[in-house]
Amino acid sequence: MSSPIEINERQYPGIPSSTAIVICLDGSQKEYFEEASKLNLTPNIDSFKKSGEDLLVNSAIPSFTNPNNISIVTGRPSSVHGICGNFFYTPSTGEEVMMNDPQFLRAPTIFQKYYEQGAKIAIVTAKDKLRKLLSHGLKFNESKAICFSSEKSDQANLSENGIENVNKWLGMEVPNVYSQGLSEFVMAAGVKILNEFNPNIMYLSTTDFIQHKYAPGDEVANAFYAMFDRYIGQLNVNNNSIIVTADHGMQAKSRSDGSPNAIFLQDILDETLGKNISKVILPITDPYVVHHGALGSFATVYLSDKSKINDAIEEINKIEDIEVVLTNKEGCAQYDLPTDRMGDIICMSSQNSTIGSAEKAHDLSKLKEPLRSHGGLHEREVPFISNKKINLNDANIKLNNYDAFYHAISGAM
Numbered sequence: 349m350s351s352p353i354e355i356n357e358r359q360y361p362g363i364p365s366s367t368a369i370v371i372c373l374d375g376s377q378k379e380y381f382e383e384a385s386k387l388n389l390t391p392n393i394d395s396f397k398k399s400g401e402d403l404l405v406n407s408a409i410p411s412f413t414n415p416n417n418i419s420i421v422t423g424r425p426s427s428v429h430g431i432c433g434n435f436f437y438t439p440s441t442g443e444e445v446m447m448n449d450p451q452f453l454r455a456p457t458i459f460q461k462y463y464e465q466g467a468k469i470a471i472v473t474a475k476d477k478l479r480k481l482l483s484h485g486l487k488f489n490e491s492k493a494i495c496f497s498s499e500k501s502d503q504a505n506l507s508e509n510g511i512e513n514v515n516k517w518l519g520m521e522v523p524n525v526y527s528q529g530l531s532e533f534v535m536a537a538g539v540k541i542l543n544e545f546n547p548n549i550m551y552l553s554t555t556d557f558i559q560h561k562y563a564p565g566d567e568v569a570n571a572f573y574a575m576f577d578r579y580i581g582q583l584n585v586n587n588n589s590i591i592v593t594a595d596h597g598m599q600a601k602s603r604s605d606g607s608p609n610a611i612f613l614q615d616i617l618d619e620t621l622g623k624n625i626s627k628v629i630l631p632i633t634d635p636y637v638v639h640h641g642a643l644g645s646f647a648t649v650y651l652s653d654k655s656k657i658n659d660a661i662e663e664i665n666k667i668e669d670i671e672v673v674l675t676n677k678e679g680c681a682q683y684d685l686p687t688d689r690m691g692d693i694i695c696m697s698s699q700n701s702t703i704g705s706a707e708k709a710h711d712l713s714k715l716k717e718p719l720r721s722h723g724g725l726h727e728r729e730v731p732f733i734s735n736k737k738i739n740l741n742d743a744n745i746k747l748n749n750y751d752a753f754y755h756a757i758s759g760a761m
């Protein structure tokens with residue numbers, strides 16, 4: 349056993365002798381597990397809940413994919429690691445900068461620090477947009493690290509990913525980016541890597557394609573969780589510790605007629621404050637908008653005229669379905685966000701509504717099912733299921749999903 353490792357001002361146990369596995373099951377609102385369990389589709393998860401832990405924890409705000417994946421792998425919120433959305437806005441140039449490159453990462457990952465101490469690391473992510481951030485600081489030429497995405501599994505090579513010919517090795521073709529197959533590929537690869545590579549630390553991160561389309565209890569959703577549970581059974585061997593959590597939950601965000609329930613905030617602010625005064629930024633926006641139309645429950649607003657901040661807050665407060673409206677300073681303090689990558693105002697909408705920018709800026713034609721999305725407080729609480737008991741010093745303190753590696757590693761010593 350090696351000595352403790354300090355990462356981002358937190359003490360972690362040394363290198364675990366078994367495998368510490370954290371799975372971020374994207375978009376897994378707790379009801380997905382509950383519904384699948386009622387039909388006995390998830391016997392492995394159910395046994396974890398009985399003999400290990402079945403907790404609800406907070407995800408990082410905004411309850412989006414990248415900020416939470418990076419919180420999980422750094423063990424800290426966005427105020428520390430800097431990744432607070434898919435992109436940030438630069439008011440001086442009007443530029444929207446994608447934050448999927450390690451240059452925007454302000455903290456080392458747990459993987460990097462453990463790797464430097466000699467641990468073997470394995471990471472599989474569904475979408476490639478996360479891969480570079482997750483693998484930052486790892487070396488792939490020493491046969492001690494593997495990191496690739498199912499989306500670009502056919503492009504994996506030894507120098508960048510520590511593995512090659514992935515599709516042949518796994519016996520699975522590259523899945524469609526909008527399919528359940530993208531997540532199943534992650535799980536199948538995780539099992540094979542565990543058996544053949546025997547890492548000290550493994551991270552598996554799926555995609556929420558199913559959760560955006562299907563509600564808890566839906567036949568398709570149930571089949572997804574049954575599939576997931578079969579792989580969980582294969583990972584639950586030796587003395588491995590497994591923690592299953594999520595990056596965010598997921599709520600229905602449509603009107604009774606099936607149309608997306610969206611507040612087009614840019615249109616409202618243009619009308620009340622005047623044109624070109626405000627710029628509404630939706631950090632959920634990314635190249636994969638088919639399943640949510642860039643509509644989530646979190647927005648930040650930049651104002652070209654700072655004297656209008658209070659007027660803007662007043663106008664936004666009048667909107668019924670917006671629940672949280674805070675200044676940059678208040679919002680960043682309350683939700684651990686980086687002040688320099690947020691606008692002048694931070695707002696979040698209610699359980700069943702989303703915030704859009706200008707109506708004409710959203711292409712909703714590809715949304716086939718009623719909108720389900722995330723980003724705000726109602727998708728903040730996520731499951732935290734462990735195959736082992738967790739030593740909680742103070743039962744009153746609510747854990748965060750980004751405490752997962754701390755407890756997974758502790759459980760695998």
Ligand SMILES: [Zn+2]
Pocket residue numbers: 374375412413414556595596
């Ligand atoms: Zn997600």
